[in-house]
Amino acid sequence: MNNNLERTGECKTCGECCKKVRITSVLSHIIEQHGSIEEAGKYYSYRGINIAMVHEESDRVLLEIGIPCDRLAEDNGCLVHGSPDKKPLICDRYPWFTDDIETCGYSFTRKKHDSLKWF
Ligand code: SF4
Ligand code: SF4
Numbered sequence: 001m002n003n004n005l006e007r008t009g010e011c012k013t014c015g016e017c018c019k020k021v022r023i024t025s026v027l028s029h030i031i032e033q034h035g036s037i038e039e040a041g042k043y044y045s046y047r048g049i050n051i052a053m054v055h056e057e058s059d060r061v062l063l064e065i066g067i068p069c070d071r072l073a074e075d076n077g078c079l080v081h082g083s084p085d086k087k088p089l090i091c092d093r094y095p096w097f098t099d100d101i102e103t104c105g106y107s108f109t110r111k112k113h114d115s116l117k118w119f
Contacts, residue, residue, distance in 0.1 A: 005097065005108045012105035015076030017094055021065040022052065028059050037061070052100070 027037065034040035041051045044063065053062040071079040071086075080086040095101075098108045 004111050006111055007095070007106055007108055009104075009106040012103065013076045014101075014103040014105075015072055016101045016103050017099070018072040018076075018078070018091075019066070019068045021067045023063045023065070025061045025063055026059055027054060027056065027061045030061055 030040045031037060034043060037051065037054055044051060048066060050064040050066075051061060052064040053060075055061070073079050078087065078091065095104060095106050
């Protein structure tokens with residue numbers, strides 16, 4: 001978690017963080033490949049991939065793909081919750097940054113000035 005952010009709240013089991021795949025990529029590599037982040041966004045959008053966040057300071061891009069986790073239960077519970085060998089570590093850590101999921105029961109306050117929105 002970003003040390004400048006303090007997390008409060010709890011999981012409301014809305015399931016929204018389990019309904020998309022999120023992949024972190026390197027902004028400078030994407031620009032090298034595609035010419036610009038806008039060009040990359042066009043290429044990705046034809047394949048159902050959305051650019052969720054661009055952070056120039058940390059040279060990172062967060063990509064989102066609308067593929068839900070197959071361990072998500074109908075009631076939005078996690079079928080592998082409580083099984084450390086099966087539940088991905090990132091799921092236990094989530095959320096560790098200010099996200100854009102409005103139904104999430106967690107919120108963050110900034111401990112000191114920091115321009116980072118995530119990570
Ligand atoms: S493993 Fe569980 S917590 Fe992680 S994305 Fe899948 S359903 Fe959600
Ligand atoms: S988005 Fe937040 S409240 Fe919803 S399931 Fe994920 S951690 Fe829980």
